[in-house]
Amino acid sequence: MNTLSAAQVLALAPDEASIKAARGLARPAKWLTLGHDEQALWGECKGSALYQISVEPGEPAFKCTCPSRKLPCKHVLALLLLAADEPGLLPAAPAPQWLLEWQAKRAQNAQRKAARAVAATELDPEQQAQRAVARDKRASARQRKVEAGLEELERWLRDLVRQGLAQAQRQPLRYWHDMAARLVDAQAPGLARWLRDLGSIPASGEGWSGRLLAQLGHLFLLLEAYRRLDTLPETLQADIRGRIGWTLGEADVPDGNWVRDRWLLLGQYTQEEEQIRMRRAWLWGHDCGRLALLLDFAHQSQTLTPLAAPGSWLEAELGFFPSQYPLRAVLRNACALTALDAAPPGWADGAALLDAYAGALAQQPWLGLLPARLDNVVPARSAANTWYLRDSAARLLPCHPGFSQGWPLLALSGGQGLPVFGEWDGRQFRPLGAWVDGAFVAL
Amino acid sequence: MAWQALVSCALLGTERQAPPALAGDDALGRLLGQLDGTDREGDLLRAAGVVALWQRAGQELLDDRQPCPPASAADSVPVCGVRAARHLERLLQGQNVELLPEWLEQLAAVGRRVPAALLPALLDVGARQMDVQPLLPAVLGERGDWLARQREEWRYAVRVRDEAQWSSDSQAERLALLQYLRTVDPARGRELLASTWDTELARQRRAFLAVLAIGLSLEDEPWLETVLDERSAETRAAAAALLARLPDAALVHRLRERALNVLRGTLAAGRLVLEVEPPEDEPALRRDGVTGAALPGAAVRLGEKAWRLCQMLAAVPPATWCQHWQQSPAAILVAAQASEWCDALREGWLRATLCQGDADWAEALLSLYPDHASHTAALAALLPAARFEQLLMGLLAEDPERALLILGQAQRPWSVDLGRAVLSHLRQRAAEDKSLESWASSALRGFARWLPPQLHDEVAAGWPVEARHWPRWETALNACLERLRLRRVMAEALRADA
Structure with a gap:
């Protein structure tokens, strides 16, 4: 049976409350049936009603008939915890009808999606050109929004140093957060996060003024660089856009930047702010020797894309985004590997x-x-x-x-x-x- | 310097002060020299950005001036397996934490130790939970001992190595040393304590005296007698309580002489009748701990006179009365029910029983009064296993409510026979369709801690599921089964390591 470790299960949970609830449900008395086959785990959990839970841990993919909007819900987590801690409780059995129906529906969806993807590549040149125009239009609309936001930020920064940091220290936190909110509207979420971080510096104790000024100067140089973006090397342009918060997707990875390797997941860190959860996961490639950063965002009601637990090995392709110092990447076609006996080289001191x-x-x-x-x-x-x-x-x-x-x-x-x-x-x-x-x- | 000038200017604001000119001959200076002074705000921010980046790239780390503390010695005992470690992790997170002592005992029995990553959480729990502390030395290993030294809150768990630790600045470490010495060489422990007694604070003195209960003997009497002359009433009371545990101590003899006058029994028509004349307040009695102040942990409310009576009885071995009147403990307890001093007498005898570890009296007290609040478990612990089981089996047949009350509070594992007897009684109750009282519901969950885990399947079977009140029983039973199953699974995981 293909199962996740307890640590991996906990890493999937959308919040602490779900973990707590799942622990309460992770005992056999709560379950009417439990079972597994090659691909899936399933169970029927006694809640306010009898819920049917189906999980394919490989992907992982899951489904529960409960009304919770959390993904995965506590029932799914509880089933996975049971499978991790006491695999003996889930006997091998033929899959129930409802599980088969779910699997059939998923297969159908996957087929439809594949068909759509094929359809996209088979578009005639005219349609492709139309799509490209629409894409450019969206990009330039965004560019205008960002430029307006950056102009406003520059005026705000100039006002700030004209009146002095001592004055800024007396401002409430709202002063920083309002500017951050305007940057979110201007589609510059990277700068918005930066602004919120700045807001905590005036109250951070001795040396705050030096720390704040260093950040303000740093930020100002970024604005100046953006203004002269066309004169800079392409990779540095990408870095500047990235810092401002341009969303990057698989399509932004140049074909030559894909690296297939065996990757060690070195550690991850999840932080939550302003209802957005952000996860940094670091990987090291066994053969290429490169370090890579997977950055994922999710709104509070959404779940971060499930990822294997730190210490796991993956066979996968990583696509590095263009950068002067490439770290950030996207992951595709990943599958789990048995652990290798290797670790990245380190610094002596x-x-x-x-x-x-x-x-x-x-x-x-x-x-x-x-x-x-x-x-x-x-x-x-x-x-x-x-x-x-x-x-x-x-x-x-x-x-x-x-x-x-x-x-x-x-x-x-x-x-x-x-x-x-x-x-x-x-x-x-x-x-x-x-x-x-x-x-x-x-x- | 350049940086300080920039910060000062920024603090004041460029509307009051122009940014400093920072041009120079080095690379940084030449770059800064390109700022032409026409744009105050822009110049300040650009210069700040450049200088900050230059500093960031060139920063250095602080030197550690402390010598590196010694590292942990190597462990020869292996850590427990992954599954067992997961169980420990869950216990330490507060799920069923009351099962932790049992888990730690079993870990020690299979000759394994706690994995390093879980030591901080275990030491935290141990600092709060007294029943865990004595189990730690066997499972912490060298690593745990080393770690306990690194934090004041964890010093209680430091393994005792030598008497030099008596001069440690950690009270917890000194207590641990005294505890250890009292186990292996009680006289040496007392001498060490006496050697620094005059310099100890009152609070510490009481904590140390509490430890002297370990390995207590008549050898300690002369020194404890000197403590009876101290100024602090609480310290005196603690010393008197220790002396009262020694049947041959002078204090016990003194109080027994007095008690025989205070409490008299006569036989009337073959039945014992008690007559009480409570002691008055006097300095000699105060010195021996008969002060009239309420004793801690008592469930009864008594007046000052009654407390003096109770304190006096508490210091007299209860067997004294049986010999004196030729009566059984049960007969004496029944006779006391007719006295207006009944509560004080019972409380005094309860204390004396615990003090002397008198099994006869413990049995009588339990069968007559199953609920002694916080003392029930201690009374039950005084009975040898066979006698405890016999008492409970008898009570189950005659007066099951009492049996269940005692079992709900006693802290000792049950035999298979006792487990079966309790279960068959509970099934019968359920079948008679008696509603489940709320205390019984929580007791049933509690039973899971003492039932032999191998009875799990038997516990699950044979219930009258058709009964009207069954749903309430079912909830309680499921909680019990879950716990029992957890105990079995945990034990299996540990045995797999052995």
């Missing part, structure tokens, strides 16, 4: 990481995060309860204040140096995983 970071900035000045493995660091804690990674040269890399796994990481290390993977944002490191006796452990 913090100084080497900083050198690499400087090199990356020289290519892509607006680079947000640099993924990195540090070969030999020990977690350490300051008297003020902040975590650091101490490298082999006794230098300290400060950990991100949002890093909550300091104690487990310390427990895993036992005070010995260990390899740690994470994200360096120029000031702080966010550990996402570590290797203990050669085995990857997600944090």
